[in-house]
Amino acid sequence: MTIGEAAKRAGISAKRVRHYEEIGVLSKAARSESGYRIYDETDVHILRFVNRARNLGFSMAEIKRLVGLWKNRRRASREVKKIAKDHLVGLEQKIIELQSIASTLRHLSDRCSGDDRPDCPILQEIEFSSNK
Amino acid sequence: MTIGEAAKRAGISAKRVRHYEEIGVLSKAARSESGYRIYDETDVHILRFVNRARNLGFSMAEIKRLVGLWKNRRRASREVKKIAKDHLVGLEQKIIELQSIASTLRHLSDRCSGDDRPDCPILQEIEFSSNK
DNA sequence: TTTGACCTTCCCATGATGGGAAGGTTTAGA
DNA sequence: TCTAAACCTTCCCATCATGGGAAGGTCAAA
Known part of the structure:
Protein backbone atom coordinates (compact mmCIF):
# COMPACT_ATOMS: atom_id res chain seq x y z
CA MET A 1 0.00 0.00 0.00
CA SER A 59 10.38 10.65 23.24
CA MET A 60 11.27 9.48 19.74
CA ALA A 61 14.66 8.34 21.03
CA GLU A 62 12.91 6.14 23.60
CA ILE A 63 10.42 4.94 21.03
CA LYS A 64 13.23 3.99 18.69
CA ARG A 65 14.66 1.77 21.40
CA LEU A 66 11.25 0.38 22.29
CA VAL A 67 10.56 -0.56 18.68
CA GLY A 68 13.93 -2.28 18.50
CA LEU A 69 13.16 -4.26 21.65
CA TRP A 70 9.66 -4.98 20.48
CA LYS A 71 10.96 -6.54 17.27
CA ASN A 72 13.45 -8.68 19.16
CA ARG A 73 11.70 -11.66 20.72
CA ARG A 74 14.66 -12.61 22.84
CA ARG A 75 15.21 -9.26 24.56
CA ALA A 76 15.19 -9.19 28.35
CA SER A 77 12.11 -7.52 29.81
CA ARG A 78 14.55 -5.73 32.11
CA GLU A 79 15.52 -3.40 29.30
CA VAL A 80 11.97 -2.47 28.51
CA LYS A 81 11.12 -1.94 32.14
CA LYS A 82 14.11 0.33 32.59
CA ILE A 83 13.00 2.61 29.75
CA ALA A 84 9.48 2.73 31.15
CA LYS A 85 10.69 3.37 34.70
CA ASP A 86 13.08 6.13 33.63
CA HIS A 87 10.32 7.76 31.68
CA LEU A 88 7.99 7.46 34.66
CA VAL A 89 10.49 9.12 36.97
CA GLY A 90 10.80 12.04 34.55
CA LEU A 91 7.03 12.33 34.37
CA GLU A 92 6.67 12.33 38.12
CA GLN A 93 9.24 15.09 38.50
CA LYS A 94 7.50 17.13 35.84
CA ILE A 95 4.15 16.68 37.59
CA ILE A 96 5.55 17.86 40.91
CA GLU A 97 7.10 20.87 39.27
CA LEU A 98 3.88 21.83 37.51
CA GLN A 99 1.88 21.33 40.68
CA SER A 100 4.18 23.66 42.54
CA ILE A 101 3.82 26.31 39.85
CA ALA A 102 0.04 25.88 39.71
CA SER A 103 -0.19 26.23 43.47
CA THR A 104 1.77 29.48 43.38
CA LEU A 105 -0.42 30.82 40.58
CA ARG A 106 -3.63 29.90 42.36
CA HIS A 107 -2.40 31.72 45.42
CA LEU A 108 -1.52 34.83 43.42
CA SER A 109 -4.69 34.75 41.41
CA ASP A 110 -6.90 34.44 44.48
CA ARG A 111 -5.49 37.63 45.91
CA CYS A 112 -5.96 39.70 42.77
CA SER A 113 -9.24 41.56 42.60
CA GLY A 114 -9.37 41.16 38.82
CA ASP A 115 -11.45 44.28 38.22
CA ASP A 116 -10.84 47.81 36.94
CA ARG A 117 -8.43 48.69 39.68
CA PRO A 118 -4.75 48.69 38.79
CA ASP A 119 -3.46 47.13 42.01
CA CYS A 120 -2.31 43.65 41.21
CA PRO A 121 -0.60 41.31 43.68
CA ILE A 122 0.28 39.01 40.79
CA LEU A 123 2.61 41.51 39.16
CA GLN A 124 3.92 42.68 42.50
CA GLU A 125 4.86 39.22 43.57
CA ILE A 126 6.46 38.31 40.28
CA GLU A 127 8.38 41.54 40.59
CA PHE A 128 9.68 41.05 44.07
CA SER A 129 9.81 37.32 44.66
CA SER A 130 13.22 35.68 44.84
CA ASN A 131 14.50 33.95 41.74
CA LYS A 132 13.40 30.29 41.64
CA MET B 1 26.44 48.68 32.02
CA SER B 59 5.30 31.53 27.57
CA MET B 60 7.28 34.40 26.09
CA ALA B 61 4.10 35.67 24.40
CA GLU B 62 2.39 35.83 27.80
CA ILE B 63 5.45 37.37 29.39
CA LYS B 64 5.53 40.02 26.71
CA ARG B 65 1.99 40.99 27.64
CA LEU B 66 2.75 40.82 31.36
CA VAL B 67 5.74 43.13 30.96
CA GLY B 68 3.56 45.55 29.03
CA LEU B 69 0.94 45.53 31.77
CA TRP B 70 3.55 45.76 34.46
CA LYS B 71 4.97 48.93 32.94
CA ASN B 72 1.53 50.51 32.69
CA ARG B 73 0.43 51.75 36.10
CA ARG B 74 -3.12 52.37 35.01
CA ARG B 75 -3.89 48.91 33.60
CA ALA B 76 -6.85 47.02 35.04
CA SER B 77 -5.87 44.10 37.25
CA ARG B 78 -8.52 42.16 35.33
CA GLU B 79 -6.18 41.82 32.39
CA VAL B 80 -3.36 40.44 34.47
CA LYS B 81 -5.63 38.05 36.28
CA LYS B 82 -6.97 36.73 32.99
CA ILE B 83 -3.50 35.89 31.72
CA ALA B 84 -2.67 34.17 35.00
CA LYS B 85 -5.97 32.26 35.06
CA ASP B 86 -5.65 31.10 31.47
CA HIS B 87 -2.16 29.92 32.16
CA LEU B 88 -3.34 28.13 35.27
CA VAL B 89 -6.07 26.31 33.36
CA GLY B 90 -3.52 25.12 30.81
CA LEU B 91 -1.24 23.94 33.61
CA GLU B 92 -4.03 22.04 35.31
CA GLN B 93 -4.95 20.27 32.10
CA LYS B 94 -1.34 19.36 31.50
CA ILE B 95 -1.03 17.99 35.03
CA ILE B 96 -4.11 15.81 34.61
CA GLU B 97 -2.81 14.50 31.32
CA LEU B 98 0.60 13.65 32.77
CA GLN B 99 -0.98 12.01 35.79
CA SER B 100 -3.08 9.81 33.57
CA ILE B 101 -0.02 8.78 31.56
CA ALA B 102 2.02 8.17 34.70
CA SER B 103 -0.74 6.04 36.14
CA THR B 104 -0.84 3.88 33.01
CA LEU B 105 2.91 3.50 33.05
CA ARG B 106 2.99 2.54 36.71
CA HIS B 107 0.38 -0.09 36.03
CA LEU B 108 2.32 -1.50 33.09
CA SER B 109 5.62 -1.36 34.88
CA ASP B 110 4.30 -3.18 37.94
CA ARG B 111 3.26 -6.12 35.86
CA CYS B 112 6.56 -6.51 34.04
CA SER B 113 9.00 -8.88 35.70
CA GLY B 114 11.96 -6.79 34.59
CA ASP B 115 14.41 -9.68 34.52
CA ASP B 116 16.07 -11.87 31.87
CA ARG B 117 12.79 -13.23 30.56
CA PRO B 118 11.50 -11.80 27.31
CA ASP B 119 7.82 -11.66 28.25
CA CYS B 120 6.88 -8.04 28.70
CA PRO B 121 3.38 -6.77 29.39
CA ILE B 122 4.57 -3.23 28.69
CA LEU B 123 5.29 -3.91 25.04
CA GLN B 124 2.24 -6.11 24.69
CA GLU B 125 -0.06 -3.46 25.99
CA ILE B 126 1.46 -0.72 23.90
CA GLU B 127 1.04 -3.04 20.95
CA PHE B 128 -2.59 -3.91 21.47
CA SER B 129 -4.10 -1.02 23.36
CA SER B 130 -6.52 1.21 21.50
CA ASN B 131 -5.23 4.48 20.14
CA LYS B 132 -5.48 7.30 22.66
C1' DT C 1 -6.74 12.91 -22.68
C1' DT C 2 -7.67 15.53 -19.01
C1' DT C 3 -8.18 16.25 -14.24
C1' DG C 4 -7.64 15.66 -9.60
C1' DA C 5 -5.68 13.08 -6.09
C1' DC C 6 -1.90 11.11 -5.09
C1' DC C 7 3.31 10.81 -4.56
C1' DT C 8 8.37 12.75 -4.40
C1' DT C 9 12.13 15.93 -2.37
C1' DC C 10 13.38 20.22 -0.43
C1' DC C 11 13.09 24.21 2.36
C1' DC C 12 11.04 26.96 6.08
C1' DA C 13 8.63 27.59 10.62
C1' DT C 14 7.50 26.55 15.28
C1' DG C 15 9.73 28.07 20.99
C1' DA C 16 13.26 29.32 23.75
C1' DT C 17 17.31 28.76 24.01
C1' DG C 18 22.64 27.12 23.44
C1' DG C 19 26.90 26.69 20.64
C1' DG C 20 30.15 28.51 17.97
C1' DA C 21 32.48 31.16 14.18
C1' DA C 22 34.41 35.45 12.50
C1' DG C 23 35.58 39.72 13.66
C1' DG C 24 35.68 44.31 16.38
C1' DT C 25 36.52 46.68 21.32
C1' DT C 26 38.10 47.33 25.79
C1' DT C 27 40.97 46.71 29.61
C1' DA C 28 44.71 45.23 32.35
C1' DG C 29 49.29 44.02 32.81
C1' DA C 30 54.34 43.57 31.14
C1' DT D 1 53.10 50.99 24.13
C1' DC D 2 52.10 46.55 22.87
C1' DT D 3 49.69 42.47 23.57
C1' DA D 4 46.57 39.10 25.28
C1' DA D 5 42.45 38.10 27.57
C1' DA D 6 37.94 39.03 28.05
C1' DC D 7 34.59 41.26 26.41
C1' DC D 8 31.28 42.64 22.61
C1' DT D 9 28.92 42.29 17.74
C1' DT D 10 26.17 39.64 14.01
C1' DC D 11 25.09 35.46 11.74
C1' DC D 12 24.20 30.71 11.15
C1' DC D 13 23.15 26.12 12.90
C1' DA D 14 21.02 22.72 16.24
C1' DT D 15 17.56 21.21 19.31
C1' DC D 16 12.40 18.19 18.96
C1' DA D 17 8.47 16.45 16.46
C1' DT D 18 5.75 18.16 13.32
C1' DG D 19 3.14 20.99 9.84
C1' DG D 20 2.96 23.91 5.65
C1' DG D 21 3.87 24.55 1.20
C1' DA D 22 6.33 24.72 -3.35
C1' DA D 23 7.76 22.44 -7.55
C1' DG D 24 7.31 18.64 -10.04
C1' DG D 25 6.34 13.49 -11.18
C1' DT D 26 2.60 9.51 -11.18
C1' DC D 27 -1.69 7.29 -11.27
C1' DA D 28 -6.62 6.29 -11.86
C1' DA D 29 -11.11 7.39 -13.24
C1' DA D 30 -14.10 9.88 -16.37
Whole structure:
Protein backbone atom coordinates (compact mmCIF):
# COMPACT_ATOMS: atom_id res chain seq x y z
CA MET A 1 0.00 0.00 0.00
CA THR A 2 1.07 3.63 -0.43
CA ILE A 3 2.24 5.95 2.31
CA GLY A 4 -1.13 7.70 2.43
CA GLU A 5 -3.00 4.47 2.98
CA ALA A 6 -0.57 3.21 5.61
CA ALA A 7 -0.70 6.52 7.43
CA LYS A 8 -4.48 6.56 7.40
CA ARG A 9 -4.67 3.03 8.75
CA ALA A 10 -2.25 3.90 11.52
CA GLY A 11 -4.09 7.10 12.32
CA ILE A 12 -1.22 9.49 11.63
CA SER A 13 -0.10 11.82 8.83
CA ALA A 14 2.03 10.75 5.85
CA LYS A 15 4.43 13.50 6.83
CA ARG A 16 5.08 11.72 10.10
CA VAL A 17 5.66 8.40 8.42
CA ARG A 18 8.40 9.91 6.26
CA HIS A 19 9.82 11.58 9.34
CA TYR A 20 9.91 8.30 11.27
CA GLU A 21 11.78 6.72 8.40
CA GLU A 22 14.24 9.60 8.32
CA ILE A 23 15.10 9.39 12.02
CA GLY A 24 15.36 5.60 11.86
CA VAL A 25 12.31 4.63 13.91
CA LEU A 26 11.01 2.87 10.82
CA SER A 27 13.38 1.08 8.45
CA LYS A 28 13.59 2.42 4.92
CA ALA A 29 10.54 1.52 2.93
CA ALA A 30 10.75 -0.44 -0.32
CA ARG A 31 10.00 1.61 -3.40
CA SER A 32 7.82 1.04 -6.44
CA GLU A 33 9.29 1.52 -9.91
CA SER A 34 8.17 5.12 -9.91
CA GLY A 35 9.74 5.79 -6.53
CA TYR A 36 6.66 5.56 -4.30
CA ARG A 37 7.19 4.08 -0.85
CA ILE A 38 5.49 0.70 -0.36
CA TYR A 39 4.11 -0.50 2.98
CA ASP A 40 2.53 -3.67 4.34
CA GLU A 41 0.55 -4.73 7.39
CA THR A 42 3.65 -5.09 9.53
CA ASP A 43 4.57 -1.46 8.86
CA VAL A 44 1.10 -0.32 9.84
CA HIS A 45 1.44 -2.39 13.00
CA ILE A 46 4.71 -0.68 13.87
CA LEU A 47 3.28 2.75 13.11
CA ARG A 48 0.38 2.08 15.47
CA PHE A 49 2.86 0.95 18.12
CA VAL A 50 4.87 4.13 17.68
CA ASN A 51 1.77 6.27 17.94
CA ARG A 52 0.65 4.60 21.14
CA ALA A 53 4.07 4.93 22.70
CA ARG A 54 3.93 8.59 21.72
CA ASN A 55 0.59 8.93 23.47
CA LEU A 56 2.32 7.65 26.59
CA GLY A 57 4.73 10.55 26.29
CA PHE A 58 7.82 8.63 25.24
CA SER A 59 10.38 10.65 23.24
CA MET A 60 11.27 9.48 19.74
CA ALA A 61 14.66 8.34 21.03
CA GLU A 62 12.91 6.14 23.60
CA ILE A 63 10.42 4.94 21.03
CA LYS A 64 13.23 3.99 18.69
CA ARG A 65 14.66 1.77 21.40
CA LEU A 66 11.25 0.38 22.29
CA VAL A 67 10.56 -0.56 18.68
CA GLY A 68 13.93 -2.28 18.50
CA LEU A 69 13.16 -4.26 21.65
CA TRP A 70 9.66 -4.98 20.48
CA LYS A 71 10.96 -6.54 17.27
CA ASN A 72 13.45 -8.68 19.16
CA ARG A 73 11.70 -11.66 20.72
CA ARG A 74 14.66 -12.61 22.84
CA ARG A 75 15.21 -9.26 24.56
CA ALA A 76 15.19 -9.19 28.35
CA SER A 77 12.11 -7.52 29.81
CA ARG A 78 14.55 -5.73 32.11
CA GLU A 79 15.52 -3.40 29.30
CA VAL A 80 11.97 -2.47 28.51
CA LYS A 81 11.12 -1.94 32.14
CA LYS A 82 14.11 0.33 32.59
CA ILE A 83 13.00 2.61 29.75
CA ALA A 84 9.48 2.73 31.15
CA LYS A 85 10.69 3.37 34.70
CA ASP A 86 13.08 6.13 33.63
CA HIS A 87 10.32 7.76 31.68
CA LEU A 88 7.99 7.46 34.66
CA VAL A 89 10.49 9.12 36.97
CA GLY A 90 10.80 12.04 34.55
CA LEU A 91 7.03 12.33 34.37
CA GLU A 92 6.67 12.33 38.12
CA GLN A 93 9.24 15.09 38.50
CA LYS A 94 7.50 17.13 35.84
CA ILE A 95 4.15 16.68 37.59
CA ILE A 96 5.55 17.86 40.91
CA GLU A 97 7.10 20.87 39.27
CA LEU A 98 3.88 21.83 37.51
CA GLN A 99 1.88 21.33 40.68
CA SER A 100 4.18 23.66 42.54
CA ILE A 101 3.82 26.31 39.85
CA ALA A 102 0.04 25.88 39.71
CA SER A 103 -0.19 26.23 43.47
CA THR A 104 1.77 29.48 43.38
CA LEU A 105 -0.42 30.82 40.58
CA ARG A 106 -3.63 29.90 42.36
CA HIS A 107 -2.40 31.72 45.42
CA LEU A 108 -1.52 34.83 43.42
CA SER A 109 -4.69 34.75 41.41
CA ASP A 110 -6.90 34.44 44.48
CA ARG A 111 -5.49 37.63 45.91
CA CYS A 112 -5.96 39.70 42.77
CA SER A 113 -9.24 41.56 42.60
CA GLY A 114 -9.37 41.16 38.82
CA ASP A 115 -11.45 44.28 38.22
CA ASP A 116 -10.84 47.81 36.94
CA ARG A 117 -8.43 48.69 39.68
CA PRO A 118 -4.75 48.69 38.79
CA ASP A 119 -3.46 47.13 42.01
CA CYS A 120 -2.31 43.65 41.21
CA PRO A 121 -0.60 41.31 43.68
CA ILE A 122 0.28 39.01 40.79
CA LEU A 123 2.61 41.51 39.16
CA GLN A 124 3.92 42.68 42.50
CA GLU A 125 4.86 39.22 43.57
CA ILE A 126 6.46 38.31 40.28
CA GLU A 127 8.38 41.54 40.59
CA PHE A 128 9.68 41.05 44.07
CA SER A 129 9.81 37.32 44.66
CA SER A 130 13.22 35.68 44.84
CA ASN A 131 14.50 33.95 41.74
CA LYS A 132 13.40 30.29 41.64
CA MET B 1 26.44 48.68 32.02
CA THR B 2 27.21 46.12 29.30
CA ILE B 3 25.02 43.20 28.33
CA GLY B 4 27.23 40.76 30.23
CA GLU B 5 26.90 42.73 33.44
CA ALA B 6 23.17 43.19 33.11
CA ALA B 7 22.69 39.51 32.34
CA LYS B 8 24.77 38.47 35.31
CA ARG B 9 22.84 40.74 37.65
CA ALA B 10 19.55 39.36 36.37
CA GLY B 11 20.79 35.79 36.64
CA ILE B 12 20.44 34.88 32.98
CA SER B 13 22.70 34.56 29.93
CA ALA B 14 23.64 37.42 27.61
CA LYS B 15 22.30 35.31 24.77
CA ARG B 16 18.88 35.43 26.31
CA VAL B 17 18.99 39.17 26.78
CA ARG B 18 19.64 39.65 23.06
CA HIS B 19 16.89 37.17 22.32
CA TYR B 20 14.40 39.04 24.51
CA GLU B 21 15.25 42.23 22.66
CA GLU B 22 14.78 40.51 19.33
CA ILE B 23 11.31 39.17 20.15
CA GLY B 24 10.24 42.49 21.65
CA VAL B 25 10.00 41.51 25.32
CA LEU B 26 12.67 44.10 26.00
CA SER B 27 12.77 47.37 24.05
CA LYS B 28 15.84 47.96 21.90
CA ALA B 29 18.82 48.84 24.02
CA ALA B 30 20.75 52.07 23.52
CA ARG B 31 24.19 51.61 21.99
CA SER B 32 27.61 52.95 22.83
CA GLU B 33 29.74 54.57 20.11
CA SER B 34 31.31 51.25 19.34
CA GLY B 35 27.94 49.53 19.07
CA TYR B 36 27.79 47.84 22.47
CA ARG B 37 24.34 47.60 24.04
CA ILE B 38 23.95 49.74 27.18
CA TYR B 39 21.70 48.79 30.12
CA ASP B 40 20.61 50.38 33.37
CA GLU B 41 18.97 49.30 36.62
CA THR B 42 15.51 49.41 35.12
CA ASP B 43 16.53 46.94 32.44
CA VAL B 44 17.93 44.58 35.03
CA HIS B 45 14.68 44.90 36.93
CA ILE B 46 12.68 43.94 33.85
CA LEU B 47 15.00 41.04 33.10
CA ARG B 48 14.49 39.71 36.62
CA PHE B 49 10.75 40.06 36.18
CA VAL B 50 10.90 38.14 32.92
CA ASN B 51 12.96 35.40 34.47
CA ARG B 52 10.56 34.97 37.36
CA ALA B 53 7.55 34.86 35.07
CA ARG B 54 9.43 32.24 33.08
CA ASN B 55 9.94 30.22 36.25
CA LEU B 56 6.17 30.28 36.64
CA GLY B 57 5.90 28.64 33.27
CA PHE B 58 4.53 31.58 31.29
CA SER B 59 5.30 31.53 27.57
CA MET B 60 7.28 34.40 26.09
CA ALA B 61 4.10 35.67 24.40
CA GLU B 62 2.39 35.83 27.80
CA ILE B 63 5.45 37.37 29.39
CA LYS B 64 5.53 40.02 26.71
CA ARG B 65 1.99 40.99 27.64
CA LEU B 66 2.75 40.82 31.36
CA VAL B 67 5.74 43.13 30.96
CA GLY B 68 3.56 45.55 29.03
CA LEU B 69 0.94 45.53 31.77
CA TRP B 70 3.55 45.76 34.46
CA LYS B 71 4.97 48.93 32.94
CA ASN B 72 1.53 50.51 32.69
CA ARG B 73 0.43 51.75 36.10
CA ARG B 74 -3.12 52.37 35.01
CA ARG B 75 -3.89 48.91 33.60
CA ALA B 76 -6.85 47.02 35.04
CA SER B 77 -5.87 44.10 37.25
CA ARG B 78 -8.52 42.16 35.33
CA GLU B 79 -6.18 41.82 32.39
CA VAL B 80 -3.36 40.44 34.47
CA LYS B 81 -5.63 38.05 36.28
CA LYS B 82 -6.97 36.73 32.99
CA ILE B 83 -3.50 35.89 31.72
CA ALA B 84 -2.67 34.17 35.00
CA LYS B 85 -5.97 32.26 35.06
CA ASP B 86 -5.65 31.10 31.47
CA HIS B 87 -2.16 29.92 32.16
CA LEU B 88 -3.34 28.13 35.27
CA VAL B 89 -6.07 26.31 33.36
CA GLY B 90 -3.52 25.12 30.81
CA LEU B 91 -1.24 23.94 33.61
CA GLU B 92 -4.03 22.04 35.31
CA GLN B 93 -4.95 20.27 32.10
CA LYS B 94 -1.34 19.36 31.50
CA ILE B 95 -1.03 17.99 35.03
CA ILE B 96 -4.11 15.81 34.61
CA GLU B 97 -2.81 14.50 31.32
CA LEU B 98 0.60 13.65 32.77
CA GLN B 99 -0.98 12.01 35.79
CA SER B 100 -3.08 9.81 33.57
CA ILE B 101 -0.02 8.78 31.56
CA ALA B 102 2.02 8.17 34.70
CA SER B 103 -0.74 6.04 36.14
CA THR B 104 -0.84 3.88 33.01
CA LEU B 105 2.91 3.50 33.05
CA ARG B 106 2.99 2.54 36.71
CA HIS B 107 0.38 -0.09 36.03
CA LEU B 108 2.32 -1.50 33.09
CA SER B 109 5.62 -1.36 34.88
CA ASP B 110 4.30 -3.18 37.94
CA ARG B 111 3.26 -6.12 35.86
CA CYS B 112 6.56 -6.51 34.04
CA SER B 113 9.00 -8.88 35.70
CA GLY B 114 11.96 -6.79 34.59
CA ASP B 115 14.41 -9.68 34.52
CA ASP B 116 16.07 -11.87 31.87
CA ARG B 117 12.79 -13.23 30.56
CA PRO B 118 11.50 -11.80 27.31
CA ASP B 119 7.82 -11.66 28.25
CA CYS B 120 6.88 -8.04 28.70
CA PRO B 121 3.38 -6.77 29.39
CA ILE B 122 4.57 -3.23 28.69
CA LEU B 123 5.29 -3.91 25.04
CA GLN B 124 2.24 -6.11 24.69
CA GLU B 125 -0.06 -3.46 25.99
CA ILE B 126 1.46 -0.72 23.90
CA GLU B 127 1.04 -3.04 20.95
CA PHE B 128 -2.59 -3.91 21.47
CA SER B 129 -4.10 -1.02 23.36
CA SER B 130 -6.52 1.21 21.50
CA ASN B 131 -5.23 4.48 20.14
CA LYS B 132 -5.48 7.30 22.66
C1' DT C 1 -6.74 12.91 -22.68
C1' DT C 2 -7.67 15.53 -19.01
C1' DT C 3 -8.18 16.25 -14.24
C1' DG C 4 -7.64 15.66 -9.60
C1' DA C 5 -5.68 13.08 -6.09
C1' DC C 6 -1.90 11.11 -5.09
C1' DC C 7 3.31 10.81 -4.56
C1' DT C 8 8.37 12.75 -4.40
C1' DT C 9 12.13 15.93 -2.37
C1' DC C 10 13.38 20.22 -0.43
C1' DC C 11 13.09 24.21 2.36
C1' DC C 12 11.04 26.96 6.08
C1' DA C 13 8.63 27.59 10.62
C1' DT C 14 7.50 26.55 15.28
C1' DG C 15 9.73 28.07 20.99
C1' DA C 16 13.26 29.32 23.75
C1' DT C 17 17.31 28.76 24.01
C1' DG C 18 22.64 27.12 23.44
C1' DG C 19 26.90 26.69 20.64
C1' DG C 20 30.15 28.51 17.97
C1' DA C 21 32.48 31.16 14.18
C1' DA C 22 34.41 35.45 12.50
C1' DG C 23 35.58 39.72 13.66
C1' DG C 24 35.68 44.31 16.38
C1' DT C 25 36.52 46.68 21.32
C1' DT C 26 38.10 47.33 25.79
C1' DT C 27 40.97 46.71 29.61
C1' DA C 28 44.71 45.23 32.35
C1' DG C 29 49.29 44.02 32.81
C1' DA C 30 54.34 43.57 31.14
C1' DT D 1 53.10 50.99 24.13
C1' DC D 2 52.10 46.55 22.87
C1' DT D 3 49.69 42.47 23.57
C1' DA D 4 46.57 39.10 25.28
C1' DA D 5 42.45 38.10 27.57
C1' DA D 6 37.94 39.03 28.05
C1' DC D 7 34.59 41.26 26.41
C1' DC D 8 31.28 42.64 22.61
C1' DT D 9 28.92 42.29 17.74
C1' DT D 10 26.17 39.64 14.01
C1' DC D 11 25.09 35.46 11.74
C1' DC D 12 24.20 30.71 11.15
C1' DC D 13 23.15 26.12 12.90
C1' DA D 14 21.02 22.72 16.24
C1' DT D 15 17.56 21.21 19.31
C1' DC D 16 12.40 18.19 18.96
C1' DA D 17 8.47 16.45 16.46
C1' DT D 18 5.75 18.16 13.32
C1' DG D 19 3.14 20.99 9.84
C1' DG D 20 2.96 23.91 5.65
C1' DG D 21 3.87 24.55 1.20
C1' DA D 22 6.33 24.72 -3.35
C1' DA D 23 7.76 22.44 -7.55
C1' DG D 24 7.31 18.64 -10.04
C1' DG D 25 6.34 13.49 -11.18
C1' DT D 26 2.60 9.51 -11.18
C1' DC D 27 -1.69 7.29 -11.27
C1' DA D 28 -6.62 6.29 -11.86
C1' DA D 29 -11.11 7.39 -13.24
C1' DA D 30 -14.10 9.88 -16.37
